[in-house]
Amino acid sequence: MKDNNDIADLMAEIGQRARAAAAILASTSSEAKERSLTEAADCLRRNAGVVMEANARDLEYGREKGLTAAMMDRLALDADRIEAMAAGLEAIAAQADPVGATIAEWDRPTGLHIRRVRTPLGVVGVIYESRPNVTADAGALCLKSGNAVILRGGSESFHSSSAIYACLVEGLRAAGLPEDAVQLVPTRDRAAVSEMLAMTDSIDVIVPRGGKGLVGLVQREARVPVFAHLEGIVHVYVDAAADPDKALRVVMNAKTRRTGICGAAECLLVHRGAIDLGQRIVDMLMEAGVEVRAQGLKGSLPATADDWGREYLDMKIAAKVVDDIDDAIAHIRRYGSQHTDCILTEDQAAADRFFSRLDSAILMHNASTQFADGGEFGMGAEIGIATGKMHARGPVGAEQLTSFKYLVSADGAVRS
């Protein structure tokens, strides 16, 4: 009990410091924020050796703990990955500052001039697992958007995250910004996560970055609002009017370019009128080493009820013949996760119907679902992809980490 009380006290103090820093950050100049990020990038480059030493300790701990090869890969840093982090910090530094931008502005006959301007959200809590680069990416995006951030990295990446974090702090110091603007929770104790999820007074939004276990836990337990997606159950629908070349190319890319990302295709739906094309696609996927669990098509093995709505994140895909576009839409409504879904067709009316009848965060027409990414959308970096209906949806970049306020000016106007 004593330990948990200590963690509660620690987190409360971190929360109060973040709140105080957020009040200052909200009216900090764009230049200071930019400088802080470029200084942090320089620091990372200068200290690449230190970061790699810290990472070696994490990797050793990971080996002892028996992490999977995939987790070890996510954890590992090398010179290229550190350079990529530094370049990422500079890219975020170079983006336009969303804070203070006027989103809308109008006059009223009563003499009011009304402006809606962007403000930071306040304090963002980021809870992540083994990827140490989230420390730099999430820290930088929050700072850019004028938010204080509380970072809670996975215990596996504790030393790497701490070394990267030290550079973010050096950047803040060099720019004269409050060091509490970015805080790393200095304990591996999991009780810190439970505390964060309940800190409604000092955290405005939680962003979980990690597997379904972590995201599910956060979504179930959090009292603080959450920007997240639980799964990317991505469907690609091959319409009767699909162009064969585009369909073959897009499905191949959507499934196999990278199978472990949330925009990877997990289910292929084929219009009954395009069944020959569908079979060609399935054959091509199997030749590329994909296990196709099919219904109505000749795949690697028959699909079962379990295959609908399943996120494989692997060289596997479900495939099914549907009667028509409405059947495809009904399947996606029932089994999808409102992340990203795609139609392949040359029939504009079919594309329009697909776009209007579905409410996924991202809908694609004749484009690979692997484009579901803030960078590919031109938003610069992203802190994650959200599938909720509130506030931020789709890729969450600096702009999506803001709120707004109304500024009303007049010359002594009173209401009649």
Added chain:
Amino acid sequence: MKDNNDIADLMAEIGQRARAAAAILASTSSEAKERSLTEAADCLRRNAGVVMEANARDLEYGREKGLTAAMMDRLALDADRIEAMAAGLEAIAAQADPVGATIAEWDRPTGLHIRRVRTPLGVVGVIYESRPNVTADAGALCLKSGNAVILRGGSESFHSSSAIYACLVEGLRAAGLPEDAVQLVPTRDRAAVSEMLAMTDSIDVIVPRGGKGLVGLVQREARVPVFAHLEGIVHVYVDAAADPDKALRVVMNAKTRRTGICGAAECLLVHRGAIDLGQRIVDMLMEAGVEVRAQGLKGSLPATADDWGREYLDMKIAAKVVDDIDDAIAHIRRYGSQHTDCILTEDQAAADRFFSRLDSAILMHNASTQFADGGEFGMGAEIGIATGKMHARGPVGAEQLTSFKYLVSADGAVRS
């Protein structure tokens, strides 16, 4: 226990029906929604007598229950109020349809054309007290924004709300829209409210309309996101560079035009350098019958610590002398409710500082805080005013009851 299980079953069924109706509403034409609202307005006018009869039953129940005069006034309907409701429905019908509007649109070098378009939130739950007109206003705004709505009116206004609701349903029927698009919870049992607050699968957002007791309960208990404000602790700061005429006029209006609304001023802050003007304002308020609880000024009685951060909703105001603008900002940060705060000054730099250092949903410069209202902002009707940081902030009109999705078109683009 049996009763509560019955309520749970009832609410689950209402939730499922709302979800099904929302799927249809999301792609309903603007014309159908408009027609539904104008038909409902006609129905209200035709059935004014029926509505007044229902209202008479509620008033009788209210008298038996010993409701306060203020509550009885909120509950009472007459020909004018019914006409105002019908006109309100028509005004919302005439507004632009927010759904489907393109908010942003851009191209990417990869060949993607990306559009961000407005979509409905899905299902809105509205929990309100004695005002029967909320039935019409909230129902219409949700319908306009393509959302299904579950209305849970106060038990005091049960018959009036049911009569108004019957007209909304007649409008839906006339326009060929699903009747489940607007549902009124058909029981006075309070267990229905607790159910609604936990229906995360079938309700996307809850809007509570009523006193601090109701809103506080909803904010504490809800698992569903909430658009609300708990209190309007509205400050008016008279700067050293305030124009005396404007200051006298604006403070008078901000406090006394209507004392019971959330935009009414509750605390006057006076710069030490404007103390003579401050005293003139206090004298004027006292002459108008306002009880001024003052510190550093001669008021009706001395202010105590309890007067800071207090929402009187009455002919009472707190007043305090501050050292400078930063002292005023610090007071508002500490005691305000992030609803609406105002600065009176001819010094643009002071106004800019006030606007940038405070993060209230609405900040006013030389304008009465009584303008804090969706109608006055030109948004048409509002379902309420929100002070959270997420999604909707300030007046919540039809546009604020929407979310968005990304529609991405290309010509077979794949990610490299």
